[in-house]
Amino acid sequence: MEIVRIEDLKIYYKLIDGVAKAVDGVSIKVYPNEILGIAGESGSGKTTMVNGLVRLVKPPAYIAGGSITVNYGENGIPKEVNLLRISENEMRNLRWSFISYIPQASMNSLNPLLRVKDQMMDVIRERSNKSKEEALTLLPELLKRVNLSPQVLDMYPHELSGGMKQRTIIAMALALSPKIVIADEPTTALDVVSQLSVLSTLYDVCRKSKTSLVLITHDMAVHAQLTDRVAIMYAGKIVEVGRTADVFKSPIHPYTKGLIASIPTIENGGKRLEGISGIAPSPKNWPTGCRFHPRCPKATDKCRGAEPSMVEYEEGHFVACFHPEVKK
Amino acid sequence: MKSINEIKKIANNYIVRRIVAYIFLMFLTATITFFIFRLMPGNPVEAYLRSMEQRFPQYFETRAGMELSQKYKEMFGLQGSIFHQYFCFLRNIVKGTFGPSLLTFPEPAEKLILQALPWTIGLLGISTIIAWLLGVLVGVFIGWKRESKVSTFTAWLALVVSQMPQYFLAIILVFVFAYTLYLLPGTGAFNPLLKPGFYPEFIFDVIKHATLPALSIILVTAAGWIISSRSLVITILNEDYLIFAEAKGLKPGTILRNYVMKNMLPPQITGLAISLGFIVNGAYVVEWIFNYPGIGRLMAIAVGLRDYSVMQGVMLLSIFGVLTANLIVDLILPLIDPRVRRG
Ligand SMILES: Nc1ncnc2c1ncn2[C@@H]1O[C@H](COP(=O)(O)OP(=O)(O)O)[C@@H](O)[C@H]1O
Ligand SMILES: [Mg+2]
Numbered sequence: 001m002e003i004v005r006i007e008d009l010k011i012y013y014k015l016i017d018g019v020a021k022a023v024d025g026v027s028i029k030v031y032p033n034e035i036l037g038i039a040g041e042s043g044s045g046k047t048t049m050v051n052g053l054v055r056l057v058k059p060p061a062y063i064a065g066g067s068i069t070v071n072y073g074e075n076g077i078p079k080e081v082n083l084l085r086i087s088e089n090e091m092r093n094l095r096w097s098f099i100s101y102i103p104q105a106s107m108n109s110l111n112p113l114l115r116v117k118d119q120m121m122d123v124i125r126e127r128s129n130k131s132k133e134e135a136l137t138l139l140p141e142l143l144k145r146v147n148l149s150p151q152v153l154d155m156y157p158h159e160l161s162g163g164m165k166q167r168t169i170i171a172m173a174l175a176l177s178p179k180i181v182i183a184d185e186p187t188t189a190l191d192v193v194s195q196l197s198v199l200s201t202l203y204d205v206c207r208k209s210k211t212s213l214v215l216i217t218h219d220m221a222v223h224a225q226l227t228d229r230v231a232i233m234y235a236g237k238i239v240e241v242g243r244t245a246d247v248f249k250s251p252i253h254p255y256t257k258g259l260i261a262s263i264p265t266i267e268n269g270g271k272r273l274e275g276i277s278g279i280a281p282s283p284k285n286w287p288t289g290c291r292f293h294p295r296c297p298k299a300t301d302k303c304r305g306a307e308p309s310m311v312e313y314e315e316g317h318f319v320a321c322f323h324p325e326v327k328k
Numbered sequence: 329m330k331s332i333n334e335i336k337k338i339a340n341n342y343i344v345r346r347i348v349a350y351i352f353l354m355f356l357t358a359t360i361t362f363f364i365f366r367l368m369p370g371n372p373v374e375a376y377l378r379s380m381e382q383r384f385p386q387y388f389e390t391r392a393g394m395e396l397s398q399k400y401k402e403m404f405g406l407q408g409s410i411f412h413q414y415f416c417f418l419r420n421i422v423k424g425t426f427g428p429s430l431l432t433f434p435e436p437a438e439k440l441i442l443q444a445l446p447w448t449i450g451l452l453g454i455s456t457i458i459a460w461l462l463g464v465l466v467g468v469f470i471g472w473k474r475e476s477k478v479s480t481f482t483a484w485l486a487l488v489v490s491q492m493p494q495y496f497l498a499i500i501l502v503f504v505f506a507y508t509l510y511l512l513p514g515t516g517a518f519n520p521l522l523k524p525g526f527y528p529e530f531i532f533d534v535i536k537h538a539t540l541p542a543l544s545i546i547l548v549t550a551a552g553w554i555i556s557s558r559s560l561v562i563t564i565l566n567e568d569y570l571i572f573a574e575a576k577g578l579k580p581g582t583i584l585r586n587y588v589m590k591n592m593l594p595p596q597i598t599g600l601a602i603s604l605g606f607i608v609n610g611a612y613v614v615e616w617i618f619n620y621p622g623i624g625r626l627m628a629i630a631v632g633l634r635d636y637s638v639m640q641g642v643m644l645l646s647i648f649g650v651l652t653a654n655l656i657v658d659l660i661l662p663l664i665d666p667r668v669r670r671g
Contacts, residue, residue: 096576112591
């Protein structure tokens with residue numbers, strides 16, 4: 001049973017010169033204890049989509065349709081609600097205890113005038129029924145899980161390095177033992193060495209605490225290494241989703257193939273190959289039919305005229321393409 | 329004995345550095361004040377003595393005449409070389425005397441200034457603080473509820489009021505409350521029939537007299553604080569740490585207190601301290617319109633009479649106020665903003 005089911009989600013931006021359909025009919029599920037990767041080039045709508053998932057859609061963005069059903073029942077007793085329908089209070093109760101969010105710009109996500117301790121305490125005290133003493137003993141443990149020393153508790157954000165900030169945020173995200181953590185490009189602001197160690201910390205803590213992780217990154221190599229399933233987003237839609245092993249072994253959508261081909265490997269001398277030609281389309285004016293057709297080597301008149309829908313090619317491996325190339 | 333290193337450490341100390349800079353700036357501005365007044369043509373005492381000497385040389389050649397002239401020059405700090413005058417000037421500042429006032433000769437200027445100062449500090453100090461509290465409260469509220477119609481309207485109104493000249497508002501207030509409704513007195517600081525002192529009737533009378541001038545200051549300055557507080561809040565609401573706080577599921581009250589207010593107050597407290605430093609300048613226009621016996625009005629009269637002693641005194645006092653306010657800001661800012669703290 002999935003814990004999140006997004007159905008036909010549409011999030012648009014109301015702009016002066018039109019409407020940007022950044023997320024335009026996304027359907028996807030998140031299962032318990034899994035690491036779901038979301039890949040896709042920048043501008044494909046990944047951030048907008050997860051903003052919807054945590055209901056932090058701010059003007060000029062608005063939800064234009066769809067539903068997000070979460071199941072926060074315990075011990076197999078389902079308890080489903082549509083996130084987009086519940087009240088502000090009910091939503092607040094789900095935040096952090098059911099769903100935590102590590103935003104894309106998380107370098108600036110800490111309050112510059114509060115000590116780390118106080119920023120962790122406020123949410124624990126307000127959102128759980130732990131006493132002050134219990135909370136105080138919990139804090140060093142949380143930090144230890146992300147390899148930070150308890151000294152960090154008394155520091156201010158400006159005293160932390162980028163990697164330490166990110167670890168602090170990961171520790172915070174797990175403070176109330178949520179069922180699911182969303183991490184939007186959690187390491188893009190870090191240097192390569194910290195990227196790897198922060199990602200592996202995030203991976204470890206989520207695995208150990210059996211928390212589902214939705215990991216957004218455009219780095220296909222990270223998806224190949226860390227995720228259980230991966231979804232490929234293109235132009236506000238998901239074009240391919242499946243078990244990571246399946247998708248990497250036999251990618252079906254030409255866009256997915258291009259993305260995988262662009263991973264630097266030892267064989268191609270560590271160089272990134274230009275996997276996909278052409279420029280990304282604008283969300284204000286998506287191409288007709290299959291949105292990838294202007295850049296697709298296999299595009300035909302059919303692709304220009306109609307939008308392909310998702311078809312299951314092997315168990316759990318869905319692709320939206322009129323010209324699938326299925327290796328068997 | 330202290331080692332050189334220890335002394336270096338003390339000299340590098342943030343507080344020590346600030347205080348040394350403060351003393352140096354005071355000295356520098358006092359020096360500039362002195363030379364500005366020396367360079368300004370038309371010191372009335374000097375001119376008067378010179379014209380008397382020219383018109384009645386026979387008197388000034390006598391011993392008594394020369395002594396008289398000498399005595400005046402000494403009283404007004406005009407005797408000896410310019411350096412001698414300069415050192416006397418600095419010595420007098422330390423002693424707190426500015427020489428006799430022409431307005432009330434032979435009373436010293438500082439006596440006039442000290443008489444005017446409590447009125448100015450009372451009126452402007454209280455108005456500044458009320459305006460700040462009001463402005464920050466309203467500004468935070470309309471920034472926090474920025475979508476509501478009331479907020480939009482208030483922001484617009486504050487913008488209009490903040491651009492109004494104080495005299496305009498003052499005149500309207502006088503016209504409406506003093507001359508049309510006869511609710512409040514429109515001139516003076518107290519009823520001259522009452523004997524000044526700390527008794528309820530007098531205090532009440534002082535408050536009544538201060539209400540209209542205070543209102544004309546408060547409305548304009550509060551409008552300014554509303555605008556700046558609102559824009560600070562709106563900036564903070566768009567900060568990443570605010571989105572994160574919301575994602576954490578904190579209650580709006582907690583977010584407002586620990587995230588919004590916490591981050592918008594340091595700049596506003598700095599602003600308040602700086603404006604408090606400016607109050608010893610007096611409020612020239614308002615004090616003049618309401619005939620309020622403060623520093624602003626005193627300065628206006630002194631300029632008219634070219635009373636250099638009073639002018640110098642007021643100028644030094646304002647510089648002192650502004651520099652002291654800046655020093656206080658430098659000393660309290662590290663306490664409210666850890667990013668300014670250093671070793
Ligand atoms: N604040 C915004 N205002 C207007 N349009 C936006 C804004 N944020 C995103 N968009 C639009 O949504 C599209 C998708 O953005 P985003 O969700 O950030 O993509 P990704 O995270 O995949 O890079 C962008 O190409 C842009 O057109
Ligand atoms: Mg993004």
